[in-house]
Amino acid sequence: MSTSILNADLHCHSVVSDGTLTPEALAARAHANGVELWALTDHDEVGGQQRALAAAQGLGMKYLTGVEISVTFAGQTVHIVGLGFDAQDPRIVEGLRRTRGGRSERAQDMSDGLAKVGIRGAFEGALKFVGNPELISRTHFARFLVESGVCHDTSEVFRNYLTEGKPGFVPHRWASLKDAVHWITDCQGVAVIAHPGRYSFTANEEFALFTEFKAHGGQGVEVVTGSHTPPEFVKYADMAREFNLVASRGSDFHSPDESRIDLGTLPWLPGQLTPVWELLADRIQ
Ligand code: AMP
Ligand code: MN
Ligand code: MN
Ligand code: MN
Numbered sequence: 697m698s699t700s701i702l703n704a705d706l707h708c709h710s711v712v713s714d715g716t717l718t719p720e721a722l723a724a725r726a727h728a729n730g731v732e733l734w735a736l737t738d739h740d741e742v743g744g745q746q747r748a749l750a751a752a753q754g755l756g757m758k759y760l761t762g763v764e765i766s767v768t769f770a771g772q773t774v775h776i777v778g779l780g781f782d783a784q785d786p787r788i789v790e791g792l793r794r795t796r797g798g799r800s801e802r803a804q805d806m807s808d809g810l811a812k813v814g815i816r817g818a819f820e821g822a823l824k825f826v827g828n829p830e831l832i833s834r835t836h837f838a839r840f841l842v843e844s845g846v847c848h849d850t851s852e853v854f855r856n857y858l859t860e861g862k863p864g865f866v867p868h869r870w871a872s873l874k875d876a877v878h879w880i881t882d883c884q885g886v887a888v889i890a891h892p893g894r895y896s897f898t899a900n901e902e903f904a905l906f907t908e909f910k911a912h913g914g915q916g917v918e919v920v921t922g923s924h925t926p927p928e929f930v931k932y933a934d935m936a937r938e939f940n941l942v943a944s945r946g947s948d949f950h951s952p953d954e955s956r957i958d959l960g961t962l963p964w965l966p967g968q969l970t971p972v973w974e975l976l977a978d979r980i981q
Pocket of ligand 3: 764775890891
């Protein structure tokens with residue numbers, strides 16, 4: 697049997713970044729949903745890895761270390777997932793620490809932008825939802841704007857307030873693609889392009905992203921993710937073959953109240969692709 701038939705969920709978020717569940721609660725939910733191989737991939741932070749691993753091991757569920765790194769490429773934010781790396785290695789720990797720097801100042805600027813359209817106290821409001829003070833994100837602002845009745849749900853907040861050209865949007869320079877890939881690969885991990893269908897690149901820019909990612913040592917791409925539509929599963933399965941990349945699968949689960957796709961409930965990876973876990977067999981814990 698092909699190893700693509702494995703309930704692997706290699707992308708989700710805890711309170712250590714912008715999820716609402718603890719690593720332990722996520723592990724329990726993944727396990728209850730039949731996940732056989734799990735990774736917690738908090739944004740720019742590995743502070744939840746020990747807890748996630750311990751919880752997975754307590755449940756008899758296989759685990760890979762994970763992270764989702766924010767990168768600036770061709771003027772857009774791109775996310776690179778790292779899997780199976782050594783989460784204690786100072787090279788990745790230090791790189792991520794530098795990437796997180798600047799989030800607090802950006803959040804102040806976002807709050808100032810929102811104040812100009814009459815939304816007061818957004819910085820303090822967002823902070824109430826933050827589990828990790830170094831990781832204040834747009835998601836926390838979105839939760840505050842829903843709580844205060846400005847919008848009905850978080851996607852409405854992003855549409856009207858937190859995306860390019862809107863009052864709470866502040867451009868930010870994240871890590872370079874090269875640095876992010878190297879932090880992961882230098883620490884024995886595999887780098888994966890997260891949800892490529894979510895970016896608004898031209899075909900040429902997307903080609904450049906895949907080409908440069910490979911040139912830096914990136915090896916994988918998310919094909920089946922909660923952010924893709926079924927036609928995008930097909931498109932990125934084709935891209936994986938074209939660029940000779942291994943394929944990953946992950947829900948990108950953030951919260952029972954917000955996420956459309958629950959842990960472990962996505963379709964299988966399409967056949968004829970090499971699953972990322974085949975490259976990481978000796979890194980599974
Ligand atoms: P940040 O890293 O602060 O820019 O926040 C990015 C996070 O915002 C992503 O990881 C998602 O969790 C969330 N996000 C981005 N776009 C949307 C959207 N359109 N609707 C809901 N959440 C979004
Ligand atoms: Mn997020
Ligand atoms: Mn992402
Ligand atoms: Mn994510």
